[in-house]
Amino acid sequence: MVAGESSGDTLGADLVRSLKRRYPNARFVGIGGPKMIAEGFESWFPMEALSVMGFFEVIKHLPSLLKIRKNLIKRLIELQPNVFIGIDAPDFNFKVESVLKSKNITAIHYVGPSVWAWREKRLAKIKQAVDGVLVLFPFEPDYYHRYGIPVKFVGHPIANQFPEEPNTSVAKQRLGFSVDDSITAILPGSRMSEIERMSDVYIQAAKKLAIIYPAMQFAIPCVHQKALERVQQSINSFGKGLKIKLFLGQSRDVLEACDQALVTSGTATLECALMKKPLVLAIAVHPISYWLMKRLATTQWIGLPNILANKPLVTELIQENATADKIAFNMGRLVVDTQLRERQVDAFRHQYHQLKQNASELAADAIEEWMKK
Structure with missing residues (x-):
C-alpha cells in the first residue's frame, strides 16, 4: 500500500483493519503514515516525502520522489505481494500500479481522480494501469464503466466525521x-x-x-x-x-x-x-x-x-x-x-x-x- 498524505493515511488505516479481520496473518508494507503504522503497517519510506504540493515544489523534489518510486517498485517486484493498493497520490501511484500490473500483481487504486470534473480521457490510460478503482462518490462508476474499468463505490469517509444533525x-x-x-x-x-x-x-x-x-x-x-x-x-x-x-x-x-x-x-x-x-x-x-x-x-x-x-x-x-x-x-x-x-x-x-x-x-x-x- 502507498498513501501520500494524512487523508490517505486515515483511509489506509481503516482498510488495514478491515483486511486484517479477513486475513489475520497478512503483512502490510509500502509507504504509510502514523495511523497505518499503528495498525502494524511496515512503512519503508517516510510518508512526508510524498506530501509535496504545487508544481514548483514537485519539480524541486522530483529526483528524490523518482528515487523512492524506483526503489519501492524494485522491492515490491521482489516481494510479489498478492495485491498493491495505491491510495490517492495519482501522479506517484499510477506508475507503480502500471508496472506491478504488468508483472501480474493485482493493482488497485483507492480514491479515483476527478475525471468527472476534468480530463475524462485519462481513463483510457488508467485502464492500462489498474485492475480496479475504489471511488468515493455515487456518480463516479458510470465514467469507469464507459471505459470498461472495474469500479466500486464505497462512500466518502469524511461523512463519518459529521453528526447526523448539527447542534x-x-x-x-x-x-x-x-x-x-x-x-x-x-x-x-x-x-x-x-x-x-x-x-x-x-x-x-x-x-x-x-x-x-x-x-x-x-x-x-x-x-x-x-x-x-x-x-x-x-x-x-x-x-x-x-x-x-x-x-x-x-x-x-x-x-x-x-x-x-x-x-x-x-x-x-x-x-x-x-x-x-x-x-x-x-x-x-x-x-x-x-x-x-x-x-x-x-x-x-x-x-x-x-x-x-x-x-x-x-x-x-x-x-x-x-x-x-x-x-x-x-x-x-x-x-x-x-x-x-x-x-x-x-x-x-x-x-x-x-x-x-x-x-x-x-x-x-x-x-x-x-x-x-
Whole structure:
C-alpha cells in the first residue's frame, strides 16, 4: 500500500483493519503514515516525502520522489505481494500500479481522480494501469464503466466525521456567540492564492449584508496564521464596524455554529452540505486557469453539492459573477427564503446518507473479489 498524505493515511488505516479481520496473518508494507503504522503497517519510506504540493515544489523534489518510486517498485517486484493498493497520490501511484500490473500483481487504486470534473480521457490510460478503482462518490462508476474499468463505490469517509444533525446552539456558545445570534460563516479557502483573490470581495459582501441585517455576525475560520493576517487586512480595509470573529482552524466548529455559509469551491462545499448548512458558492480564479478549466471541464457545476444532486441546488457565482453585490444579494436571499433553505438542507441530508457508507468494509469486499480474479 502507498498513501501520500494524512487523508490517505486515515483511509489506509481503516482498510488495514478491515483486511486484517479477513486475513489475520497478512503483512502490510509500502509507504504509510502514523495511523497505518499503528495498525502494524511496515512503512519503508517516510510518508512526508510524498506530501509535496504545487508544481514548483514537485519539480524541486522530483529526483528524490523518482528515487523512492524506483526503489519501492524494485522491492515490491521482489516481494510479489498478492495485491498493491495505491491510495490517492495519482501522479506517484499510477506508475507503480502500471508496472506491478504488468508483472501480474493485482493493482488497485483507492480514491479515483476527478475525471468527472476534468480530463475524462485519462481513463483510457488508467485502464492500462489498474485492475480496479475504489471511488468515493455515487456518480463516479458510470465514467469507469464507459471505459470498461472495474469500479466500486464505497462512500466518502469524511461523512463519518459529521453528526447526523448539527447542534448549532451548543456550537455557537462554544465559539463565544449567543444562541440567538444570526451567524454567517465565510470560508475563504485553504490556498493563499484563493484567499488573496477573494478575501477583499467576501468582506465587501459582508459589509453590504450587514446594512440589510444589522444584527448579523460573521465567523471566518482561517487555515493558518498567514491566512488569518490576510483576512484581517481585508477587514481593516473594507469591514470596519462589522461584527466579525476570526478563528485559527476550527472550520468544523464554525460550520456547526453558523446559520448559513459563503464558501469557496472544493471540499469545503461538501463539508458544508454534510453539516446541513445552506450555502452560496463564490470563487474567481486566474483568467488563464479559468479558461483551461472551462475547456477541460466535464460537468456544468463546480460545487460538489450540485454535482451530487445533478441540478443547480446551490447558487454558484463564478469569475465575473463573484462580485460583492451579487454575493450579498444571494446570501440575503438565503437568509429569508425558507423554501430555498429547506430545499438545500433536505438534499444535503440525502447526500449525507448517500456518502456515509462502511467504506473500508466495502473496499475490502472489492479487493477480495479483484484479487481472486
